[in-house]
Amino acid sequence: MPSAAAPQWLIEQGIGETRALLVSDGEVLAARIYWPGELIAGSQHQAQLIAKAAGARRGTAVLKDGTEVLVDHLPVSLTEGARFDLEISRAPIAERGRLKQAQGRFTEVNLSHNDTYLTSTPQSEGQGTPVTADNPTRSSHFKTFLRNSPFEARVTPAFAPDQWEEVWSAASAGSIAFPGGEILLSITPAMTVIDVDGTGSPRTLALAAIPAIATALRWFDLGGNIAIDFPTLGTKADRRVIDTASAHALAEWPHERTAMNGFGLVQLVARLHGPSLLHRFATSRTGLCARFVVRIAERAVGAGPVLLLTIHPALKAKLKPDWLDELTRRTGKQLRIETDPALALEAPQAQIIGQ
Numbered sequence: 001m002p003s004a005a006a007p008q009w010l011i012e013q014g015i016g017e018t019r020a021l022l023v024s025d026g027e028v029l030a031a032r033i034y035w036p037g038e039l040i041a042g043s044q045h046q047a048q049l050i051a052k053a054a055g056a057r058r059g060t061a062v063l064k065d066g067t068e069v070l071v072d073h074l075p076v077s078l079t080e081g082a083r084f085d086l087e088i089s090r091a092p093i094a095e096r097g098r099l100k101q102a103q104g105r106f107t108e109v110n111l112s113h114n115d116t117y118l119t120s121t122p123q124s125e126g127q128g129t130p131v132t133a134d135n136p137t138r139s140s141h142f143k144t145f146l147r148n149s150p151f152e153a154r155v156t157p158a159f160a161p162d163q164w165e166e167v168w169s170a171a172s173a174g175s176i177a178f179p180g181g182e183i184l185l186s187i188t189p190a191m192t193v194i195d196v197d198g199t200g201s202p203r204t205l206a207l208a209a210i211p212a213i214a215t216a217l218r219w220f221d222l223g224g225n226i227a228i229d230f231p232t233l234g235t236k237a238d239r240r241v242i243d244t245a246s247a248h249a250l251a252e253w254p255h256e257r258t259a260m261n262g263f264g265l266v267q268l269v270a271r272l273h274g275p276s277l278l279h280r281f282a283t284s285r286t287g288l289c290a291r292f293v294v295r296i297a298e299r300a301v302g303a304g305p306v307l308l309l310t311i312h313p314a315l316k317a318k319l320k321p322d323w324l325d326e327l328t329r330r331t332g333k334q335l336r337i338e339t340d341p342a343l344a345l346e347a348p349q350a351q352i353i354g355q
Contacts, residue, residue, distance in 0.1 A: 009146055009153035012164070015294040015323045015330070020146060020153070021163055022218075030218035031167045033277060034145055035291075039067065039091045039102050041273035042144040047071070047104075049082045061086060061104070069102045078106075091274030094283040095189050147273065158299065167219045168292065171277040172285075172346050176219075178212040181205055185216060187282045191225035202231035203238045206264070207245055214249040223272035230264035242266075289345040290318035294327050297335075302352030307333035310340050310349040 007024040022030040034040060045063050049071075052059030058072045061084075071086055078084065086104040093100040142153055170176050174185045181198015194216065196209040213228060233239050239260040246257065246266065255270040280288055289312075297309050307327075316339055328335050333352065343349070 007151045009149060009151055010156045010159060011142060011153060012156060012159055014291065015298065015326050016291045016320065018145070019159075019164060021159055021167070022149075022151060023160075023163070026160065028163050028167060028219065030221070031164075031277065032145060032221055033280070039088050039274075040144055041088050041091055042147060044085060044087045044107060045104075047084060047086050049074070049078060049080050049084065052078065052080055067092070067102060069104045071104045071106060073106045075106065090272055093272075093275045093279055095279075096283065098189075164295075167277070168288075169346075170216075171220050171281055172288075174278065174281070176212045176216050178208050180208050183209055183212050183216060185220070185278055187276075187278050191227050192222055192276070192278065194226065194228045196228070196230050202233050202264075203241065206230045206233065206242045210242070210245050210249050213246075214253070217250070217253055217268075217270075220277040221273075222276045222278065223270045226268040226270070228266040228268065230260060230266060232262070232264040233260070286314055286318050286345060289348075290315050290323075292346070293319065293348040293350075294323050296348050297327055297350040298330055300331075300350040300352055304352045304354045305334055306353045306355060307331055307335050308351050308353050309335070309337045310343065311337065312343045312345050312348075313339040313341055315345060315348070 005025050007022050007029055010021050010023055012019045012021075016035065018034045018036075020032040021028050047061035047063050047069060049059055049061050050068075052074060055076055057074050057076065058070070059074055059078075059080075061069050061071045063069060069086065069088070074084075085107045087107045088102055088104045090100075090103040092102045143149075146153060175182050178198075180200045181196065184195045184197060186193045186195070194213060196205060196213075198205045198208070200208070209230070216222065217226070230242060233242065239262075243259050243266075250257070250268075253270070255268050257269075258267045260266050275283075293309060293311055293315055297307060300307060316337060319337070324335060
């Protein structure tokens with residue numbers, strides 16, 4: 001029997017966002033997303049200290065673009081106004097009514113060069129080519145984006161059909177189905193909550209939900225505090241079975257985990273690097289849907305000189321002029337946009353037509 005192919009990161013440089021999928025034998029194992037101009041965990045920057053109590057190791061710094069970062073591991077001797085280098089440990093995260101500031105740590109690297117940001121390159125460059133040290137700048141950008149993943153990565157013109165759509169749609173719905181039920185995911189300011197719902201005995205339902213939970217954690221790039229509400233299991237023996245199965249399913253996902261309590265609750269704690277796909281849908285749904293519009297439009301097929309987009313009215317204002325210019329350049333089509341309030345935000349239509 002042939003061995004399974006090693007997982008590989010595929011990077012799709014879209015209009016308005018960069019997407020990455022970890023794929024093995026056609027199966028999507030994990031996903032990442034990045035919007036140009038965002039800070040990303042692991043990137044290094046020059047900063048200026050603007051607030052720190054005397055003798056403290058924590059303070060607030062400002063980057064060149066004006067972004068404020070909460071910084072730890074500061075030398076006690078560092079005073080306000082001093083310039084230094086830092087590494088982002090957590091990107092800013094938008095929440096309802098507030099913004100969690102970026103977090104970083106003091107470093108002693110010399111960043112006299114430009115700050116490290118993930119930048120886009122034209123789609124015509126590097127299609128299907130591996131990300132290697134042959135292009136150090138680009139390689140370092142992608143390695144930071146992928147958090148120095150041990151798996152090989154390459155830029156691809158497009159993912160296989162429905163791969164990104166499956167992840168995107170699951171995150172949009174906040175749910176993943178499994179035999180006999182589904183998991184429902186919700187974002188709160190304190191944590192991500194995963195509720196297990198379905199039919200069958202509590203033990204059978206809980207066991208069946210574990211693969212879907214493992215998928216959600218990786219697909220949606222979840223981190224921080226995560227609470228899983230399993231069905232209540234009456235015996236300690238049944239709870240140990242679920243704990244063992246969970247440990248096996250999450251063995252390669254770095255985290256800490258509590259044992260299931262008598263009410264079926266399990267808590268996971270993992271490093272939070274930035275906004276998950278669920279966070280983005282909770283706070284920037286129209287922005288995500290607008291980027292989905294141009295992705296669908298870019299992949300429309302057919303004969304004719306005109307690319308017709310039919311979208312919900314709320315999305316029209318979110319389509320940035322430079323995105324539309326790039327869409328025209330990539331497709332070589334004249335662009336026409338029509339709105340239809342009967343369409344869902346998540347259901348744009350794109351077709352190639354005649355004049």
